[in-house]
Amino acid sequence: MLIEVGALCVSLSVLRWFLTRKKHANIPHLLPEVPLKEDGPFYVVKGLIEGQNLPMYSYPVLDTFFGLFKINLHVINDPVKSKEVFSKSEAVGGHSEMYGWWHILVEYRQIVKGRKAETMSLDHFAVLRGHERGDAKGTKIAKLCRKRLMELAAKKKNEPKWIAKVDSQIPWLVEQFKKEGENGTKPIDTFSLTMPAAMTVVMDFAMDIDLSKHSDYRDRICKYANCALESIVKLDKKKLIFMSIPSWLRKLIPLKYWPEWVAYLQGLYDDILDLQDMHNESWKVGDEATSLLAILQTDHAQGKMEEWDVVNTMQQLTMTAADTTAGAVSGIMISLARFPKVQEKLYKILEVQDFRADEFKDCHFLQAVIYECYRYFPAIYRSLAHSITEKTEIMGETFEKDELICFGIAACNLNEKYFKDPFKFQPERFLNENGEFSKSPYLQPFNTGKRSCPGLILADIEVFHFTKHLIKHFEFKLHKDHPMPVVETEEGWLNFWSRKCHDTPKHHHLQPKERKFLLVPRLN
Template structure:
């Protein structure tokens, strides 16, 4: 038995020495990192429920640019504001590509905006940004849509009659209706069963992607396909989601008026018809469906999760909630509809909203990037086909840029005179060429929904503020807040 263990140890060490020798012989100078085992890499020492914690710990030993192996996949992890900014902004072209994430590829097959690269990504991003802006993203028209939806949201909380409720569905319905208006040209009734089913699937999808089981699929996809488990259930639910979106697209095809496009799908159909004789076009049904799915899921889940987390923190810190309400009452009152113009007169409220996003840290690992060619960065060579992790968690918790990075502190965004101040390390939407296309929409939604709610209600927990646990339930692909109940008391 002892001899067998010794032989195994010698074999492992020999393989590792061979790998290091080949790296040296090939001229590659990879960033340093923890010792990796064949086939499984650093999985044995990785904190499965929160991988970013392991990356942060390892960076203290190996520096802000390090190599990690997850299974057989080589990754280069970038840690800290300066490092991430240098990569995504100063070397933007080198770091603009997306990694082929197995779970996402299984669903989208390389189509759509989020995971595509090259000419497909460039054309789809340009078209998507232009179309969303034409329909008012970041402008007055979109502001009016959100204001109208906020009335439905306020009414839905009024109907609770101050009884304890889980805010998840309230926030999801409101936020999703905004993106549905943009993409599908319609909003849904809050009790629409099909709408509620789609929202449940999106919630399940994000939770699965952030669970250890979801990460296991991304590490060993071929093996996982052969095994039973939650991933097969999830793929079945995604097929239902796809079917619903395809039904909406078919309705748009039947009713299309090329002279009067009403939403994103109409605009895509018009462009598709214009380029139907171009064999190299990226405007075809696969990209139309995948991009619509990208916008619908991302536009629903991330913003609604941020709003749910915001109310959680305001319940946890009632004095901050009260201070926001006093500022809102002084500037707007309790009856006038909030506008984006009000934000500059609400510095404390604006600071709290920014601090909520910083503390939520919704995408701690960022959406993985990829080296489509050999990249030279800070004296290291990042070889082609390396997954790159520009850690947003390390930026939003960078001790060189935040006075108290581990605590909820709106003072991070206020100067000595109580005026709002920007912080360059505020990067929840990422940066560079892959910055979130819906950033301006998300900022508008978060501000208008939060202010509208605090105008009308005070929020509390049935068991008091000490019962609220703001630590995430899941922390992998995304930070998923715990479920909780709140009471919305009319003011």
């Protein structure tokens, strides 16, 4: 008996060792000073900054069931190497780590017989489909969705249209800021208002529909987007267990035991389908296609993609395009409140030109401020995780299929190898000797390569014009009850950020401890 128990113990230990063994002995691990369940973006960024001199680090994004269920994310901590890897490697183009989230949504919709559920399929992930040699058809569709988005945003003749969309949001935004901020006397968190404004712009871009005229849809879609982002990023046990159960077995589980967000997010699909119908009341295949939706529906009609690639592209834009842009605009206002001299300089430059700046070159300093904010306020602290699609070698290390890799945006931004005095807020670092805006190849807030942000052009336009208008209307000021330390050292920089864990709302991004400040109206 004793021998059998001993043998069992040995077997279990060997199994545990096998499952938890360190696959990459050469890649150092971030050693968070807090337990994983309390860990958040702050500790990841802090660890990466401390280990700046090493080009690659890894950290567990999940470590549960006594180490048996463990997922490591490998972070490239060098902007030059990252650019090379994400541009050249054929094997870093997957997103399989996210697919389980969509699978659950699709299966639920099919069980409850939601609208159009019968045309859904488990792999029509649209723009987020994996780029992998083993799936030529899916890769072609993913690339086509991405190409369409980028082409539409990049057409020079469309630029005035995108600018007009931002401009159209300003009267509403100004009124709301004044109302919520009680005419500059009450500090507010601007994100809850920049988010619907950014959502309106992107949905207009995507569907040619002005959501400010359908504020019920706008406000609901913003809530859905927040829930979608938080649930897709969170690695909570219930979601993981649910994602790991085979589909045939999952279908036997009563719906009341499914994660709550699954039922809730069906509403996002319903709203998108409604808006799609609204769009199609005045458009049919064969008409000129000016919105992304019309372009993709034309592609679908020509057999180039599936119906749900079109719907999911719309869904994915609600998740990727507004929260990021709104976060950037709110981050810029916070940064200007913290650095009033920069704010004053920018205001004066714009005032002299009567706030006329249609193109980036019309105000180099504004563009420099924006890029310094991307650097100094890197809310998106790392790229998405990319799943490896086939066995490959990256930076001298062999990776297996389905391992995860990303670029560590924030840590590179604060590395003095790439940016002199990195803990100082200095927009001038992005101006050349002629005072013109000059991008740094090391600053990659949208990542680079085949799966970098395809919304970059639209995002740049939005952020530039939102900032230009908002600084015209308001002075951004700190409030004593919501202190935001302004100490331009490493310690001071770290001290500004929230230490809360990934499960805290909005902590899929790096968040400041304090978000509230005053918006004092300049014009009456």
